[in-house]
Amino acid sequence: MTAKIGLEIHQRLDTRKLHCHCYANPSEDKADFKPDLVLRRRLKAVGGELGEVDAAAAYEAAKKRVFEYQVDPRFSCLVESDETPPEELNGEALQAVLGIAKALNARVVDEAHVMRKMITDGSAVSGFQRTTLIATGGFIETQKGKVGIQSIALEEESAGIVEKGHGKFIFRLDRLGIPLVEIATAPDVKDGEHAKETAEILGRVLRESGLVQRGLGSIRQDLNISIDGGERVELKGVQDLRLLPKIIGIEIERQKKDGVRKGGETRRIIGEQSEFMRPLPGAARIYPETDIPHVRITRELLEKAVVGEKSADKVTRLEKLGLGEQMAERLAFSKELPLFERIYAKTSAEPTVIASALLESLTSLRREGIATEKISEQQLSGLFSFFAEGKIAKAAVAEILRELPSGKGAGEIAKEKDLLKFSSRELDALVASGKGFGEIMREYRLRVDAQELQKKFKP
Numbered sequence: 158m159t160a161k162i163g164l165e166i167h168q169r170l171d172t173r174k175l176h177c178h179c180y181a182n183p184s185e186d187k188a189d190f191k192p193d194l195v196l197r198r199r200l201k202a203v204g205g206e207l208g209e210v211d212a213a214a215a216y217e218a219a220k221k222r223v224f225e226y227q228v229d230p231r232f233s234c235l236v237e238s239d240e241t242p243p244e245e246l247n248g249e250a251l252q253a254v255l256g257i258a259k260a261l262n263a264r265v266v267d268e269a270h271v272m273r274k275m276i277t278d279g280s281a282v283s284g285f286q287r288t289t290l291i292a293t294g295g296f297i298e299t300q301k302g303k304v305g306i307q308s309i310a311l312e313e314e315s316a317g318i319v320e321k322g323h324g325k326f327i328f329r330l331d332r333l334g335i336p337l338v339e340i341a342t343a344p345d346v347k348d349g350e351h352a353k354e355t356a357e358i359l360g361r362v363l364r365e366s367g368l369v370q371r372g373l374g375s376i377r378q379d380l381n382i383s384i385d386g387g388e389r390v391e392l393k394g395v396q397d398l399r400l401l402p403k404i405i406g407i408e409i410e411r412q413k414k415d416g417v418r419k420g421g422e423t424r425r426i427i428g429e430q431s432e433f434m435r436p437l438p439g440a441a442r443i444y445p446e447t448d449i450p451h452v453r454i455t456r457e458l459l460e461k462a463v464v465g466e467k468s469a470d471k472v473t474r475l476e477k478l479g480l481g482e483q484m485a486e487r488l489a490f491s492k493e494l495p496l497f498e499r500i501y502a503k504t505s506a507e508p509t510v511i512a513s514a515l516l517e518s519l520t521s522l523r524r525e526g527i528a529t530e531k532i533s534e535q536q537l538s539g540l541f542s543f544f545a546e547g548k549i550a551k552a553a554v555a556e557i558l559r560e561l562p563s564g565k566g567a568g569e570i571a572k573e574k575d576l577l578k579f580s581s582r583e584l585d586a587l588v589a590s591g592k593g594f595g596e597i598m599r600e601y602r603l604r605v606d607a608q609e610l611q612k613k614f615k616p
């Protein structure tokens with residue numbers, strides 16, 4: 158028996174959406190989504206480029222379902238609702254995927270053509286998903302030899318399903334249109350353990366691009382398996398890479414016992430088992446997107462795309478700046494890293510203070526419901542310059558962050574809120590007044606640096 162195994166990885170990019178200006182990160186904003194509006198649609202299968210209705214599309218359409226879409230206008234616009242034509246390919250997402258293609262040794266296409274892939278399960282309002290081939294013919298090195306990379310594409314993420322049952326399907330539009338990098342390997346994967354290693358390597362390359370979303374659902378693995386030259390089965394939705402060896406073993410046994418229906422099958426993974434979803438989609442469902450111009454991938458564009466710095470190198474570099482191991486690791490994989498680097502280069506403020514403000518303070522303020530997205534990079538740089546000049550204490554940084562959404566500068570806020578740091582002379586006066594260290598810290602925590610004050614108490 159010979160088994161052919163290939164992997165397909167889908168990773169969300171943390172940029173604005175692929176064909177409009179909306180931004181959403183459903184793994185983070187989940188609790189925040191408010192369905193202000195509901196659209197109701199019924200889809201029907203239409204002929205693809207070849208004029209025939211694809212088997213998969215026909216299968217889904219035959220079910221005559223009604224689809225509902227929840228809309229929160231903060232996370233989607235008329236593009237996702239299919240009320241207005243899409244915008245051209247998002248340059249930032251393109252740049253990221255070009256870097257990934259380089260890291261995977263793939264050949265980038267001269268011209269990127271946006272295509273429509275028919276999809277009638279309701280997960281796109283328009284009835285199709287846009288997909289753009291970016292590169293082919295790459296490879297990665299693994300312990301069991303090279304694994305070929307057949308294709309790297311940029312796709313639109315589908316709408317997330319909220320509820321289904323009784324012929325009604327309810328989706329959310331925030332997820333729809335987020336850029337997805339789709340990487341398909343050649344059927345070079347030898348066995349289950351090898352599939353796990355391959356998926357881990359690809360996951361690392363994606364994270365090292367520095368532009369990927371993290372958290373539940375932001376990366377998904379599918380499997381392609383066929384045995385003895387038979388029909389192919391696509392297994393969708395591996396949740397845990399550690400289960401790959403088991404899932405593959407079970408699927409090979411299942412194919413030996415039950416066979417595979419003609420034309421192939423798409424199956425959904427549930428735990429380690431799988432269940433039939435629909436026939437494998439054919440080529441008929443892909444046709445050109447005429448609303449979007451082709452993008453020439455010039456030499457300059459390719460040169461500008463950087464292959465991600467190895468994560469281990471990033472962590473070392475950040476540790477050298479004085480960040481602790483844990484903080485360095487978090488920052489190395491965070492989308493805030495470029496912002497951190499720009500602010501540090503501009504202000505020379507203490508790196509741990511910048512990092513903890515970006516990674517911790519801003520996150521907790523956002524959870525409190527403070528509109529941190531209104532804070533500009535200029536305001537942040539202003540704040541850290543002010544801190545680097547010794548005008549405010551470390552403890553005051555978070556307090557000023559809280560007020561920045563008002564649009565005011567750090568200096569103005571510090572004066573208004575009485576957060577300016579005590580000068581050395583003012584500290585002397587406080588100490589001379591007879592107050593103890595603890596008392597001063599309790600009373601003026603936000604205006605005193607503990608280390609500076611400690612020196613005043615040394616004999």
Ligand SMILES: [Zn+2]
Pocket residue numbers: 174177178179232233234235236237334
């Ligand atoms: Zn939009």
